Amino acid sequence: MKRGVPIANYTFYALMITSHPANSLPLPPGRLGLPVIGETLNFLQDPDFANKRCQQYGNIFRTHLFGSPTIYLAGADAVRFVLLNENQYFVTSWPTSTKALLGAAAISVQQGSVHLQRRKLLAQAFQPRVLASYIASMMDVTHNYLNRWEQQGTLTWYPELRNYTLDIACQLLVGVSSGSQTAFGHWFEAWAQGVFSVPLRLPGTKYSRALQSRKLLLGEIERIARSRQQHAGTGQDSLGILMNAQDEQGNKLSLDELKDQVLTLLFAGHETLTSAIASFCLLMAQHPDVLERVRAEQERFTHREPLTLEDLKQMEYLDRVLKEVLRLVPPVGGGFREVIQSCEINGYTIPKGWSVLYHIGLTHQDPTLYPNPKQFDPERFDPARTGETKPLGYAPFGGGVRECLGKEFARLEMKIFAALLVRDYEWNLVTEQNLDLEMIPSPRPKDGLKVHFRRKATDSLAEPLL
Numbered sequence: 069m070k071r072g073v074p075i076a077n078y079t080f081y082a083l084m085i086t087s088h089p090a091n092s093l094p095l096p097p098g099r100l101g102l103p104v105i106g107e108t109l110n111f112l113q114d115p116d117f118a119n120k121r122c123q124q125y126g127n128i129f130r131t132h133l134f135g136s137p138t139i140y141l142a143g144a145d146a147v148r149f150v151l152l153n154e155n156q157y158f159v160t161s162w163p164t165s166t167k168a169l170l171g172a173a174a175i176s177v178q179q180g181s182v183h184l185q186r187r188k189l190l191a192q193a194f195q196p197r198v199l200a201s202y203i204a205s206m207m208d209v210t211h212n213y214l215n216r217w218e219q220q221g222t223l224t225w226y227p228e229l230r231n232y233t234l235d236i237a238c239q240l241l242v243g244v245s246s247g248s249q250t251a252f253g254h255w256f257e258a259w260a261q262g263v264f265s266v267p268l269r270l271p272g273t274k275y276s277r278a279l280q281s282r283k284l285l286l287g288e289i290e291r292i293a294r295s296r297q298q299h300a301g302t303g304q305d306s307l308g309i310l311m312n313a314q315d316e317q318g319n320k321l322s323l324d325e326l327k328d329q330v331l332t333l334l335f336a337g338h339e340t341l342t343s344a345i346a347s348f349c350l351l352m353a354q355h356p357d358v359l360e361r362v363r364a365e366q367e368r369f370t371h372r373e374p375l376t377l378e379d380l381k382q383m384e385y386l387d388r389v390l391k392e393v394l395r396l397v398p399p400v401g402g403g404f405r406e407v408i409q410s411c412e413i414n415g416y417t418i419p420k421g422w423s424v425l426y427h428i429g430l431t432h433q434d435p436t437l438y439p440n441p442k443q444f445d446p447e448r449f450d451p452a453r454t455g456e457t458k459p460l461g462y463a464p465f466g467g468g469v470r471e472c473l474g475k476e477f478a479r480l481e482m483k484i485f486a487a488l489l490v491r492d493y494e495w496n497l498v499t500e501q502n503l504d505l506e507m508i509p510s511p512r513p514k515d516g517l518k519v520h521f522r523r524k525a526t527d528s529l530a531e532p533l534l
Contacts, residue, residue, distance in 0.1 A: 106132025171328035
């Protein structure tokens with residue numbers, strides 16, 4: 069059973085830029101596929117898309133994705149080259165469907181100084197004091213779901229985890245309780261399914277349904293924001309914080325921009341977190357020795373509720389486990405960039421106007437950085453054992469000027485969920501299910517992660533009555 073995409077042994081290229089004219093150098097090897105759609109359908113449907121081409125061409129190759137000729141790059145040097153040359157050789161770029169559904173004002177698609185200014189505004193929703201205020205709500209939602217899963221006994225976990233992360237995102241970002249059970253949650257799911265899709269506006273397509281759902285979501289976010297403006301106080305969730313946020317010049321987000329930004333935060337706080345938490349659950353079921361060490365550490369914190377940020381910082385072994393989960397199965401596989409100035413990588417030309425796709429998953433499998441990279445080994449993140457690290461050789465949250473703004477929110481939610489789960493519950497995998505991973509938009513087990521779930525047995529010291 070696979071825990072991720074199988075990785076071939078391949079050479080990681082040294083990267084350099086030279087003064088050679090770009091048009092004097094060859095393109096990387098590869099193929100562009102069919103007219104117009106290129107290899108987009110293979111990319112979306114085949115979890116081994118990248119691995120197969122790396123086996124054939126190496127970790128730099130050309131393809132054609134989402135309507136654009138694309139250079140594919142893997143390896144720590146490649147990732148660093150792309151992420152640290154933002155606005156010099158590259159600018160952020162997304163497929164047509166993604167740009168349209170996130171919206172022109174979303175921070176993910178903004179460029180240059182505008183992006184940096186908006187980033188400072190949005191960061192106000194993820195300051196430590198704000199994160200600390202989220203803990204009690206995260207714990208309440210987590211306890212409610214754990215109790216529900218105990219009652220179910222046997223369940224398909226991944227859809228439940230999607231509801232769990234959506235409920236937390238809706239409550240803490242826009243103040244909507246039990247969001248997965250509301251019209252807002254249903255619209256969000258339809259919208260999210262189209263974010264990485266073929267941009268066909270034909271009735272019944274994922275993209276068409278997503279566009280309609282986007283209109284409904286933005287309308288509801290606007291209704292909530294206007295309602296708060298008419299009443300005293302804007303609330304202490306992210307929406308309320310961002311409604312009041314100002315930069316150094318006193319500028320605020322307009323209502324239209326606020327809606328796009330909040331929708332983007334909802335997506336970031338839901339899709340990738342579901343994948344990361346599901347990977348934790350799967351890997352713990354497959355590595356009971358690691359799970360027992362996580363449980364042993366939690367004995368120090370069992371009676372501390374609500375947890376504090378300081379408590380969570382002291383869960384050092386759990387922290388290593390979660391880092392290894394994100395290394396082995398990164399929830400974000402990579403990112404797209406547009407080439408704004410032709411450049412060279414390892415003797416290949418990267419033409420202006422093309423797209424670049426850098427790959428995090430294969431980078432995390434570099435055996436020169438991570439010995440036995442397919443092995444799940446949290447101890448590789450033990451500070452006493454960690455050797456020299458390569459910049460951006462570990463990049464589950466990206467890096468550079470576009471490092472994930474909500475990474476501490478994600479870590480907080482993952483740690484709370486994991487701690488409360490392992491303390492009082494146990495689970496094992498239902499046999500004869502497909503645990504291979506579908507990779508788009510985020511890794512998830514094909515059969516949805518079916519488990520038997522129950523409260524953990526406790527030892528009793530009482531003597532029998534008879």
